[in-house]
């Protein structure tokens with residue numbers, strides 16, 4: 001294919017309609033037809049990236065190999081497509097303005113007045129096109145965050161409107177997602193919000209090519225016809241997106257709705273064969289026909305919001321499918337543990353996972369969970385802060401280091417078993433300054449971790465400022481908590497494994513970010529396997 005084709009996905013009526021999943025599903029179908037595809041998310045907020053956002057505000061912060069702190073939708077893109085994303089896949093208004101202002105300070109605009117149109121919109125277009133041309137993708141699907149009509153999305157809408165005229169009709173396509181609400185009282189599905197939302201887009205100069213209607217009930221042919229007629233789209237371009245039990249079913253549903261075929265036809269591409277989805281369908285079959293059931297306790301402090309641990313959730317689901325197990329995730333607030341005690345809250349769990357996090361709220365509860373898992377021989381996976389809690393617990397209760405702690409929580413502890421990394425000392429700026437992105441790690445042979453990965457050399461993604469304090473390396477090793485994964489360049493301890501335990505592993509990195517449907521993460525697979533037996 002000579003030119004990259006650009007597909008723009010907008011949303012109307014309300015947020016949270018699942019634009020990310022629809023984009024990822026369409027991408028999956030195109031990929032399964034042999035095209036190279038990537039997905040980009042444009043976020044209209046002013047933060048330069050979501051790294052500084054509280055998970056309650058914005059859900060999980062996803063991290064890419066190149067160390068970008070990004071929107072959690074990028075996690076869906078990677079899980080669906082099984083190819084890495086990068087900084088270029090997530091752009092915010094903050095980032096756009098930052099580069100325009102930097103250019104202005106350098107004098108690049110040669111004395112001109114710098115304005116939203118054309119300077120901001122040009123920068124948006126440049127970033128969209130760059131992704132396609134740099135990597136020569138056949139398709140770039142660009143998802144515009146927020147809802148059409150929001151003041152802050154206007155420059156994005158204008159930028160993608162212009163692109164159609166610059167790139168030509170067959171090289172661009174607009175997909176608009178809306179909601180068709182069901183009115184219980186009258187027993188009817190309502191199309192008016194969709195009509196209004198399309199009008200809003202039209203006011204901004206965009207005629208959608210395809211409408212995806214999110215609905216709780218089947219759309220009738222009459223309703224589809226009505227939407228097509230009132231919104232100026234072909235009948236086949238009205239696509240139903242009905243609620244399903246798992247997001248991984250959406251590509252199959254979109255295939256039934258012929259979303260991919262409609263896209264190809266509208267972009268003047270040949271529809272050769274059917275998409276190859278055998279592995280995907282295999283995964284779905286396993287997911288839907290479990291032979292076992294495991295209960296995993298996810299201990300964290302943002303548990304009220306499921307999106308805060310999105311990638312961990314999905315990695316557990318992938319690992320469950322491999323093991324033919326239904327994974328029931330019990331969200332446990334670490335503060336509840338402090339109030340009610342470990343036994344009360346954790347008994348009956350098959351596995352315990354202590355989640356990543358920052359700050360000291362609920363920290364003692366996480367340490368209690370690590371202790372309970374260690375003493376009761378329950379499979380345990382500690383991720384990032386979760387590893388650090390396991391280390392603190394072991395220091396206090398096995399090594400008898402009284403009040404041992406991480407210096408993140410207690411600066412003056414006598415036993416700083418977790419301490420600020422050397423390169424972090426002196427850093428005061430918060431944005432983008434952690435140890436971020438993929439780093440290599442060498443695993444000791446003959447360990448459970450090696451058994452899981454089946455290789456000594458791995459690369460995993462990081463997002464932290466604190467690390468295991470190597471002053472205590474020998475103490476831990478001698479007492480049975482063994483540093484089994486080490487960064488070969490810096491000697492930072494990346495993995496700890498408990499000797500004489502069924503399965504007790506803590507990792508300084510985030511394995512959850514790289515688990516995909518096609519490649520479930522080996523540590524999660526091994527953790528679930530241990531939790532079943």
Ligand code: GLN
Pocket residue numbers: 355356357358359383384385386408463464465466467
């Ligand atoms: N707060 C810890 C640190 O900065 C752990 C971070 C995390 O869990 N991602 O090192």
